[in-house]
Amino acid sequence: MIKKKNETSIVVINRSTEKVFSISDNYLKEYDVEKSDKNKEFYISYISYKDIESTTIEIPRSIPNEDLTDSITIKTYEDLSLEPSNDYKITYLETSETESEDRFYNIFVVNNTILNNELENIANHTQYIDYVAIAPFLMQSLYKKSILPVDGSVDCFVYMEEDDAFLVVYQNGEYFDSRPLRYSLKYICDKFCQSIGEKIDNKMFYEMVARQGITLENPNERDALIAIFDDMFLYLNDVISSIKKIHGLSVDNIYFGSDIGHIKGVEVFIEDRLKINFRNFDFSIALNQKDFKDFTQLDVLMFLTAQVYLAEKNDDYNYSSFLRPPPFVQRDSGKLILASTLSLILAMVYPAYQYGYGMVNKQITAKKAEEYAVKLIEKTRIENELNRLKQEIDKTKKLTKQENDILMERKQILSAIFDKKVNYPMKSKAIYDMTNMINTKGGKLVKINADDSNITFSVATETEKKMTELLRNISDKGEKYTVDTKSIALDEDNNTIAYQSDITIEVKK
Structure with a gap:
């Protein structure tokens, strides 16, 4: 996570806490959006779970891939009763359950109109928001950055914001399932006030719980808070049990966190009530992170998600409508201007090119003509020499024939002489012997x-x-x-x- 100097600073925008932080060179600082430098900074925010509509749908495997998106969109509108007049961004993930004849998809729907209205005030200062994630996908960065191992385990993340709470399950480093929870920090505060019969300022309650945990110093308050958390973990047990029953899996670890940090005592409830290993939802990405109490774990996850995005440039689950324009050469207007400029340059260069090309060809032609004249002389000389040699060969063949005729004649004479001198005496001798x-x-x-x-x-x-x-x-x-x-x-x-x-x-x- 060490950053090199002169790299882009990452700015995390937390819409829940309304805090903005920048991280550069491993140091964290609060950020003033009115003094933004859009050319040197990367802006990221997230969508709370309560602002997301989700469902699981089934699509027959017979649907071809080219029609898959349309089929999912239609099915999502039907299942969630979405208003056709509204602008929605629909994303989906196929589940790992592949034995069925149907394909199962986790669907996430965001109302772009509502989201853009909420982000517009930020975009007015920063001009761009480079990445907007949905809350249940932020945990993916922990595995992408190798902070948590991808070892086949099933991890459950429970996180409480002031006005939102949710549970997310990851299996082998991949998103698996999620559920909304009613036990937000504000909900717990309201239940606490109702239980003790006294109204307490929300901020004071959060500070008290962050400092003392579940076992408060005041006995009445402690009993009230323990009862609330006892109910909450019974509720959590029901939610986790339903996920186990539906998918047939067991949860190995629970990471429990909140916007007010670690709440002391929850580990006892998790291990006693849920019988699951407790893991503290506490990850650090800056050397001075402990100096900023308002810097939440969701801010940490946004920073890690930004790092992953800068490395992979994958916009499949980017919900921002305030993206930077593509590089000039990739825009339609840029392509048109470049094409026009290139055409103008070619129009000016072409005559000069033709003239230069003609001069080069002229020089090449003259040189080739000289080479041809030399080679023509050489060709004539070789042809004359070949004719002379042919005449000598013909003359030699004629003389050879004459000499061969003389030799054949002499051979015949010698054969006759030999026959007379050798064969005849031998026959005479044979007649004499026989007689x-x-x-x-x-x-x-x-x-x-x-x-x-x-x-x-x-x-x-x-x-x-x-x-x-x-x-x-x-x-x-x-x-x-x-x-x-x-x-x-x-x-x-x-x-x-x-x-x-x-x-x-x-x-x-």
């Missing part, structure tokens, strides 16, 4: 046929055995010849018995 082997076996050479490397001998022998031995001898020469014979036939012509076979050999080179 000797045929004669050795008493065979008769009938005919010789030769083609390429193959030579076919037609041979006749007197017996099949000699023919077989001849073929075996030829096969034994396998390193030189490959033998192929298809059959050995018996020839009985001319009254001569002979075995004849065509023996084909392949001469190996």
